[in-house]
Amino acid sequence: MMRIYSTLLVFLWITSLHGLSLVGLSGKPYSLDTITREGRSFIRPAQVCDFLRFSATTEQNSFTLVSQGDTLLVDGHSGVVSHTGDTLSRARVYVEDSLLFMEARSFFSLLTELTSFYFVFQKDTVLVSREPQLPFYDVSGVVVVDPGHGGRDPGAIGPQGTYEKDVVLSLSKALRDYIESVSHITVYLTREEDVFVPLMDRTAFANEKQADLFLSVHANAALDNKNARGYKLFFLAEAETEMERQVEERENAVIEYETTDANRGVIESILSDMMSTEYQKESQEFTIHSLETLDRSVQSVAPFGNGVGQANFFVLRGAEMPAVLVESAFISHPEEEKILRTSSFYEEFGSALGSAVVSFLEINGSFYE
Ligand SMILES: [Zn+2]
Known part of the structure; x- marks a missing residue:
């Protein structure tokens, strides 16, 4: 019992420290499943899209989002991100318990590019906005x-x-x-x-x-x-x-x-x-x-x-x-x-x-x- 209790405490501590929340247009925060690796936060694209009611599917470790006629595909094995057939970049991904996690910042910057919404990081929350908050530059390196x-x-x-x-x-x-x-x-x-x-x-x-x-x-x-x-x-x-x-x-x-x-x-x-x-x-x-x-x-x-x-x-x-x-x-x-x-x-x-x-x-x- 003690052991379960302390595990639960550790779990709560980790999620409160690293868990990301998504704040939708209504202003209500929604807590995202988050894992942390090498100081970076990883979230589940499927969960984000579910919350935002974006049309997305997850199949055999890959994730697909269709937005404004464009298709975004994230491959859970290679991390390759492709956009309507063209390879865009290689993202950091993890598959845990058959769930696909992707590095949060790169996922939200992709969403900003592909949808009519803007996603802004503020410490442990991600704000969804209809207005651009920061410019985005198509520069890599x-x-x-x-x-x-x-x-x-x-x-x-x-x-x-x-x-x-x-x-x-x-x-x-x-x-x-x-x-x-x-x-x-x-x-x-x-x-x-x-x-x-x-x-x-x-x-x-x-x-x-x-x-x-x-x-x-x-x-x-x-x-x-x-x-x-x-x-x-x-x-x-x-x-x-x-x-x-x-x-x-x-x-x-x-x-x-x-x-x-x-x-x-x-x-x-x-x-x-x-x-x-x-x-x-x-x-x-x-x-x-x-x-x-x-x-x-x-x-x-x-x-x-x-x-x-x-x-x-x-x-x-x-x-x-x-x-x-x-x-x-x-x-x-x-x-x-x-x-x-x-x-x-x-x-x-x-x-x-x-x-x-x-x-x-x-x-x-x-x-x-
Ligand atoms: Zn110095």
Whole structure:
């Protein structure tokens, strides 16, 4: 009895934490069967369509939706999503107890495209609307977002004790959520939690995912200048100014957290090697491109935008794609430290940087296509 009771409690806890609700036009929330894998929510397309009274059928692990004369087919084995015969994309799918689950964000973005409704993610709810809430871009590709530091490496620490590793994780998740809700781009994070990730593993992960863009997300600090504030975007090249050298030194200081002397030795020798300039031009282009969007959209710290910089950051070394490091705000500035703790900043900065990512890939296309 006790065992059943505790299982039930765990079940309730999981569903209340990760379960998605669909809020229809009537405003009534409808709780969706949700499973969570690798930090992503999966829902049953059949259940959603049943609730919305869309004409859909589920057969032998495949799901078919007919809307406005178009047919959407999701194959539960391969994850292949086809639209009136043409392969659209490959979605993350699971079949559990003969029920087909599909990654929620990609399913709702497909519904937004195929039906006359709009589906908007707001934390754990999905709002159904007749009005467009966010634009949707028909852009695909892969982006790796790297929340700096983590675990035993706190990164910079603000005057009120805020850790860089915590704020950059929240910001990175907001960035991912924005990009995935307005495009077909897949975003991977190098860490989802407060764990230590060795520097070399971060770009190795991006290379393995064949990412089109690698963004390392940080918060700046100037211990000798309490008035320094604002954001700055860096690409990999020799530092030219004293300020650039300071940021480079601080971000590369992470090396001391690497576990073995051998690791540290390798990192130091790589840092002194010649820098690859293969993606330097694209990386620089991305920083300039993003700056325009950030200067226009990020009101909270916009008047203090510090432009584009260059430095020899270890975390950008070895990336086989355009790679940039974003210093989102100064955690050492009392006001910006406060801003860095707010979800409105994550949403504001995340969506501005996210729209720069989407438009950059829209212009440049995917490197691996
Ligand atoms: Zn950092």
